[in-house]
Amino acid sequence: MDVNAKSGKITDYEKEKIKTSSSKYIGEAKAKEIMLKNVPGAEIVKFKLDKDDTAEYEGELRKGNYEYEISVNAKSGKITEFEKEKVKTYSNKLIGETKAKEIMLKKVPGAKIVKFELDNDKTPEYEGELRKGNYEYEISVNAITG
Known part of the structure; x- marks a missing residue:
């Protein structure tokens, strides 16, 4: 925004519409349900909504010796990423x-x-x-x- 120093009138301005259509998102509960449906019995250990490019719910799940990373499109509910990785368990050796x-x-x-x-x-x-x-x-x- 440009303002004339003498008169105080606005001489030029720009406005940009920001994407805030979160009301069209499926919601956290539905996203978690989708993730858990794909890995029954797992525990969600990390979860967030990432709005950087395409809005996605990102989750990290654990079940047994496996860790899963799942991304769900925030509007459609479709899984856009699914990774499964075996993790070493050290729980009895950890300092706490x-x-x-x-x-x-x-x-x-x-x-x-x-x-x-x-x-x-x-x-x-x-x-x-x-x-x-x-x-x-x-x-x-x-x-x-x-």
Whole structure:
């Protein structure tokens, strides 16, 4: 928008319509239902609506020793991506969330953990996002060795 400095009148402006047609989406509940129908007995461990290009619900599911990544078109409900991957299980060897958080807080005393998760893709790691003052820290802790 351009405004004349003397008169205060608008001399030029542009407007752009933003896509906000979320009311046409199938909804989170339906998307989760579609995902679970394709992997019965699985647990949804991550889920989000991605509106970058084509709006899609993205989910990460786990069942036994397998991890599934499924994307569902937010309007049509059709599956646009389906990946299945065998994952190693280390659950009996992990240091645990409490110990991992202690390690993170020792690295940044006085910080607050604002995000925390176990990343079990290759070597399992606890990933944390910490904040202290005006600083943000990202710390990964090996989930087996600490």
